[in-house]
Structure formats: structure tokens, C-alpha cells
Amino acid sequence: MIVPAAAGAYTVKSTLTVPEGVTLVGQEGATLNATLRLSDRSVLDNIAFTDGARRVIIGETSLVTGAEVRNCSFGSSTWASLLAYRANDCLVCSNTFVNGRNGGNIIFLGGKRNVIRRNSITGGRTAVLFLYSRTSNGGGYESLIEDNLVEYNTVHAVARRQYEEGISFDVAGDGPAATAALEYDRISSATGKQVVLSHANWAPTGNPSYVGYDMVFLSGDLIGQTRRIAAQSSATFTLDKSVSRATAGDKIVIGATFKRNIVRNNIVNSPNLDDAILLYGMAFENIVESNTVARGANIAVMSLDNTVRPTDSVTGTWGRAPSGYNLVRGNTVGGRIRLQYYAIPVIKGHTNTYARYHTYGNSVVDNEVSDRIWANDQYLHSSGNTGTTEFYRVHELQH
Numbered sequence: 001m002i003v004p005a006a007a008g009a010y011t012v013k014s015t016l017t018v019p020e021g022v023t024l025v026g027q028e029g030a031t032l033n034a035t036l037r038l039s040d041r042s043v044l045d046n047i048a049f050t051d052g053a054r055r056v057i058i059g060e061t062s063l064v065t066g067a068e069v070r071n072c073s074f075g076s077s078t079w080a081s082l083l084a085y086r087a088n089d090c091l092v093c094s095n096t097f098v099n100g101r102n103g104g105n106i107i108f109l110g111g112k113r114n115v116i117r118r119n120s121i122t123g124g125r126t127a128v129l130f131l132y133s134r135t136s137n138g139g140g141y142e143s144l145i146e147d148n149l150v151e152y153n154t155v156h157a158v159a160r161r162q163y164e165e166g167i168s169f170d171v172a173g174d175g176p177a178a179t180a181a182l183e184y185d186r187i188s189s190a191t192g193k194q195v196v197l198s199h200a201n202w203a204p205t206g207n208p209s210y211v212g213y214d215m216v217f218l219s220g221d222l223i224g225q226t227r228r229i230a231a232q233s234s235a236t237f238t239l240d241k242s243v244s245r246a247t248a249g250d251k252i253v254i255g256a257t258f259k260r261n262i263v264r265n266n267i268v269n270s271p272n273l274d275d276a277i278l279l280y281g282m283a284f285e286n287i288v289e290s291n292t293v294a295r296g297a298n299i300a301v302m303s304l305d306n307t308v309r310p311t312d313s314v315t316g317t318w319g320r321a322p323s324g325y326n327l328v329r330g331n332t333v334g335g336r337i338r339l340q341y342y343a344i345p346v347i348k349g350h351t352n353t354y355a356r357y358h359t360y361g362n363s364v365v366d367n368e369v370s371d372r373i374w375a376n377d378q379y380l381h382s383s384g385n386t387g388t389t390e391f392y393r394v395h396e397l398q399h
Contacts, residue, residue: 005029018042038067046071053079059086077103087111099124110137122156130169132180141212148261155268166268169258171281173307180256181319190246202235214257220250224324224360258283272296281321295334303359305343306352325361341377
């Protein structure tokens with residue numbers, strides 16, 4: 001279908017759904033003052049959108065697969081110009097975002113194997129944000145954020161005071177109904193692929209199902225590793241791999257993880273950003289490589305404590321959100337690389353009482369760092385980097 005060029009913008013007050021498999025192509029100068037909802041394998045190409053939030057929506061009412069947004073332009077937004085709730089195998093490529101307001105630009109709330117490539121993004125609060133949200137994506141396996149590729153995007157200079165982060169994977173640590181860090185407990189027993197947890201509230205009925213989520217090990221021989229939950233019966237969890245090395249008393253977290261995502265060859269051209277590229281809790285086996293970030297700007301891998309207590313938590317605990325086995329390689333960094341454990345002092349009126357833990361398995365390799373590599377409470381591997389190091393309670397691993 002063709003959208004003809006016109007002297008002014010075409011205005012539609014209701015949300016239009018682009019049917020499954022349909023391609024909507026704009027002639028040069030075609031402008032829409034409208035919101036479009038994409039379906040499986042529907043495509044938008046060469047359309048200019050006026051200012052406004054959610055100009056393109058993907059997967060709001062059901063999972064959408066294979067949709068594409070190419071060569072489009074977007075104006076200012078107080079929320080997000082392109083918002084994906086649950087999206088698999090979708091492409092966002094060669095678009096231009098110019099956002100003079102305090103909203104985001106590209107936001108994914110859940111999805112796998114999506115490609116965000118060669119977009120130019122100026123202004124706004126965030127550039128490319130994967131923000132886990134159970135309230136929006138429905139939770140469970142379909143909601144997980146895995147195997148996404150963010151490459152060759154350019155984030156242009158914006159005022160630091162209105163900026164949160166450039167490219168980010170965010171655990172939503174302050175949203176009780178949205179957060180990805182769901183439970184914290186200790187192991188009572190483990191054998192084969194089964195774990196029995198120790199908390200008294202794991203009753204046969206009334207508990208939420210955690211099938212499809214991950215169990216993350218905070219201590220013991222499996223520290224830093226994850227196992228996918230395949231089945232659950234009260235406090236007994238069947239996992240996808242052996243846990244024979246786990247023992248009684250080992251600490252675990254249950255939640256939604258950001259896994260195997262790749263952020264590469266991007267340019268974040270905004271000076272002095274604390275988090276030009278950020279993995280913010282529950283991040284495992286991700287690769288951040290060959291990116292360039294501006295003077296004074298940082299790449300950060302964060303592990304968290306005392307995130308908000310999740311709605312319907314069985315254990316009633318406040319969130320713990322480790323990040324392990326991530327690789328930061330071959331980046332040019334105008335500021336610092338930070339591998340940080342951070343306990344939020346007070347959240348929703350709750351003062352942190354957790355003893356600090358050590359994150360395991362992150363690697364920082366062959367980066368050109370103008371300032372320093374700053375790390376605390378880590379078992380990490382570091383080699384081939386320029387710049388200085390500032391380590392606190394760090395044990396270096398040899399590969």
C-alpha cells in the first residue's frame with residue numbers, strides 16, 4: 001500500500017492496525033499524524049511521523065513476529081516514539097528520531113531476536129531501551145528479553161540534564177508490578193536437575209508460576225550461573241540443566257534475565273553520560289563490543305540489591321538483581337568502564353539490610369579507556385585494556 005505525499009500531514013485520531021503481511025510505503029514527503037499498530041510481518045517504510053507518543057506500537061495485545069520499521073522519521077515524544085510490548089524477530093532499521101522532549105525513542109518491554117540497526121537518535125530521555133515490564137508484556141517465557149542485536153546506531157549529543165541513558169537493558173527495579181527480580185531464597189536440597197527451596201510460603205496452591213523464568217545462583221559452586229525453570233511444584237523446581245554442584249544453603253534469585261543480547265558498533269556521541277551503554281541488573285552472557293562513547297561517558301554493568309519488593313512475591317523479599325558472565329570487549333570509551341555492585345540505600349521506604357554479594361564471571365578485554373576501569377565486589381577477568389584500574393574487593397579470574 002502507498003501513502004501519497006501531501007501538502008500537510010494526514011491526520012487520523014484513532015489507532016490504525018496494519019494487517020498481517022501488509023507493507024505500507026510512503027512516497028517522499030508522506031507525513032502521518034497518526035498511530036499505527038503493527039501485526040505479524042507487517043512493514044512500515046519511508047513514512048514521516050509527527051510529534052507524539054507511541055506513533056508505532058508492536059505487540060500490545062498479543063505477541064507480534066517479524067514486523068519491520070524502516071527509513072521512517074519520528075518527532076518528539078513524552079513516552080516513546082516506537083513502543084514494543086512483546087516482539088520477536090522484528091527489525092527497526094535506518095530510522096531517524098529527533099526528540100526535543102523528555103520521553104524515550106525506541107523502547108522494547110519484552111522480546112527475542114529483534115534487530116535495531118543503523119538508526120540515528122537525537123534527544124529524549126533514552127535512545128534504545130529494553131525495559132522489562134510484567135505489567136505490559138504479561139510475564140512468563142514470551143516476555144523474556146533475549147538474543148537481541150543493537151548495532152550501528154548513532155546517539156547524538158543531548159543535554160545531560162534531560163538524559164537517563166543511551167542504550168540500556170533495565171531491570172525496572174522501582175516498579176513492584178513490573179520488576180524482573182522476583183524472589184530471593186536459599187536452597188534446602190538439590191539433586192540432578194531439581195532444587196527444593198527453603199522458604200515456608202512455597203505452598204501447593206496460591207503461588208505464582210515461575211516456569212520459563214531463570215534461577216540465578218548468588219553463591220556456592222554455581223555462582224553467577226543461570227538455569228531455566230522447566231517445571232514447578234510448590235517449593236520444588238525442575239531446571240533445564242544439572243544442579244548437582246549446588247548444596248543446601250546456597251543463595252538463589254528467581255527472575256527474568258537479559259541474556260545473550262549483543263550491543264556492537266554503536267556511537268553514543270553524548271558527553272559525560274554516566275550510562276552511555278548500561279546493563280542494569282539480571283544481565284547474563286551479553287556482549288558489549290566495538291562501541292564508541294564520547295568524552296566522559298561510561299559503559300556500565302550493574303548488579304543491584306534492595307530493588308523494590310515485587311507484587312505477589314512468595315518470599316516477600318526485596319529484589320536482588322545480579323549480572324554475570326557479560327563480556328565488554330574492544331570498545332573506545334571516553335570515560336570509564338564500570339562493573340559495579342550497588343545496594344540502593346532506601347527504596348519505597350525500605351532501608352537496605354542485605355549483606356553485599358560478589359558478581360561472578362564478567363570480562364573486560366581489549367578496551368581503549370580514557371579514564372579507568374572501576375569495579376567493586378566482583379570475580380572478573382580483565383586484560384588488554386588501556387587506562388588505569390580502580391578495584392575494590394575484586395578477585396581477578398584467569399582465562
